[in-house]
Amino acid sequence: MEQRNKLQSERLDFLLDALKEDSIQYKNLQVGNSETEKRNAVRSLMNVRMPRSISDDFLEVQDIFLQEEAKEKGIVTLAEIPTVKDAYESQRSFADRMSIWQGDITRLQVGAIVNAANSQMIGCFVPCHRCIDNAIHSAAGVQLRNECNHIMNQRRIRFGRQYEEPTGTATLTSAYNLPCKYVIHTVGPIVYGRLTEALKEDLRNCYRNVLQCCMEHEINSVAFCCISTGEFHFPNDIAAQIAVETTEQFFAQNENCGIERVIFNVFKDIDLELYKKYVCMENLYS
Structure with missing residues (x-):
């Protein structure tokens, strides 16, 4: 469980950095260190993002992260x-x-x-x-x-x-x-x-x-x-x-x-x- 949480935390950091880098408006967004703040930031950046392509690396990590989230729920x-x-x-x-x-x-x-x-x-x-x-x-x-x-x-x-x-x-x-x-x-x-x-x-x-x-x-x-x-x-x-x-x-x-x-x-x-x-x-x- 501890290893799983660590991997999810690393994925969350990756997604947050990637979504900030993908955005012009929110490239310098300041986010707190708590898991809740990071999750809310990732979801928010996904919510406001216009439909367009994104890297395969992002999709791979996002998919694993969301599927693990589904299992946790x-x-x-x-x-x-x-x-x-x-x-x-x-x-x-x-x-x-x-x-x-x-x-x-x-x-x-x-x-x-x-x-x-x-x-x-x-x-x-x-x-x-x-x-x-x-x-x-x-x-x-x-x-x-x-x-x-x-x-x-x-x-x-x-x-x-x-x-x-x-x-x-x-x-x-x-x-x-x-x-x-x-x-x-x-x-x-x-x-x-x-x-x-x-x-x-x-x-x-x-x-x-x-x-x-x-x-x-x-x-x-x-x-x-x-x-x-x-x-x-x-x-x-x-x-x-x-x-x-x-x-x-x-x-x-x-x-x-x-x-x-x-x-x-x-x-x-x-x-x-x-x-x-x-x-x-x-x-x-x-």
Whole structure:
């Protein structure tokens, strides 16, 4: 353990020096000597870094470092997550194919995790921001932003320079240093004032299109974050109902879709209680 910590510390120093050297603006950034300060600085420099190439040496060290970080956080396998049928004795249709799990989505070793992206779709640039977009990009590594940028550049060539990703679509990328295999990025609706039926339909489209993406790419397990409920201000209770209802409808319409498990990943206690409520209701449509 001591040797492992020493190696991680050396990798952290390497990454910090390399990211400072890579940056014009932060080349002379002063960072404290504590591991926490160095980790925050590395994450911040990754967060603000524009998509572009970087040395193979950096990527090699970054990948080892992030994979070790993932192990330290604790990787959670699908087998460790009970279905809502087993956990809550839910009698709902497809209760044996749905789960609720509370915790850090970047720990999940599943087919895909869902990222609540913004319309630029290249990650959050606010240093150490607590949004899911920032967490996923930080744990995946700089390659994820580069892949997202490549996809967006291709779409700008096709649709015009001002192109932004529409609400409700689903875009598949590799997961790089995350324990899952893929990340599916979706842009959720933003609620500025009154919640409208159009905004509800936008959120339904997020869930439908992610599930359709899983079916098309033979992804047999997917973990949804609570799309749009944080920075995008969608009411938590209605969002949870839409998530469960739309998933159930998708299974009913595509029973042989190949998706064995849909996990509703929650972080806040309020969301845990809301999802438990909806998966145990007798009739979502009443």
